[in-house]
Amino acid sequence: MSEMAVPAVFIEPDGAAMRRTMGRFLTGVAVVTAAYEGEQVGMTINSLTSISLEPPILMISLNFNTRTGDAVLGSGKFAISILGAKQEPVARQFAVRGGARFEAGDFDVTAAGLPVIRGALAQAECQVVDQRTVGDHQVFFGQVTASRYRDGEPLAFSSGKFGAFRDFNHDAMPWSF
Ligand SMILES: Cc1cc2nc3c(=O)[nH]c(=O)nc-3n(C[C@H](O)[C@H](O)[C@H](O)COP(=O)(O)O)c2cc1C
Structure with missing residues (x-):
């Protein structure tokens, strides 16, 4: 007998069950920001995904009726900031x-x-x-026009909690970009 406490049957998830299911997928944390009609807006997200390398395109998915989503729709632009482990207060502030x-x-x-x-x-x-509109979210594909990065500990998010990533100190994957 397995010791894992898994449900005996699969269910069609409601919003809460979907959140708990996908909460098992550990992610980083980012803040998406925009400026429209003289106002600066932003919100914490973990729906950030890299889509294409050449050209460089990423994707974000924003709930309807967020101030940030409205500003992205209006301005056609947004920025993302990928947070470090010490920036949990920023993630909370923007959520x-x-x-x-x-x-x-x-x-x-x-x-x-x-x-x-x-x-x-x-x-x-x-x-x-x-x-596009997908379900109850607006999905935006953004071509990256400028970017920069630096080394540091990333902020992680899993099952509703913030934490830190620890690598196994194995060889890096031999991906070539
Ligand atoms: C770790 C984390 C990840 C989140 N990811 C998303 C996301 O990908 N899309 C989304 O619409 N909201 C996401 N949220 C919720 C928004 O940050 C929150 O609803 C925000 O306050 C909306 O901004 P508003 O004040 O303009 O409504 C996330 C929250 C947290 C804490």
Whole structure:
């Protein structure tokens, strides 16, 4: 008998079960930011995915009725900041629905005038090249027009909790880019 506490039957998940299922997929944490009609907006996400290398395209998925999603739709641009392990407070600050965003903290500004999180492991500025509505989310594909990165411990997120990544100190994967 297996000792794992798995349900005896598969179910068609509701939103909460979907969140718990996919919560087992450990991710990094990023903040997506945008500027529209003189207002700066941003929110914490973990739906960031690399889609294409040449040209460089990434994808984000934003719930309907977020201030950030509206600004991305209106401006056709967004930026992402990939957070380091010490930036959990930033992740929490940018995840409060309707909460203050840029009143506290340190930010840089990209050439296109988008705010990004200072000290993030990576920052990228994107031009929306495709967008669709999928279920209850808006999915944006952004071509990266400028980016930079630095070394550091990434912030991780799993089953609703923040943590840190620990590598096994094995050989790096022989991927060539
Ligand atoms: C770790 C983490 C990851 C999140 N990922 C997403 C995401 O990918 N898409 C999304 O729509 N909301 C995501 N959220 C929730 C938003 O950050 C939250 O709803 C935000 O406050 C919305 O901004 P608003 O004030 O404009 O409504 C995430 C929250 C956390 C803590």
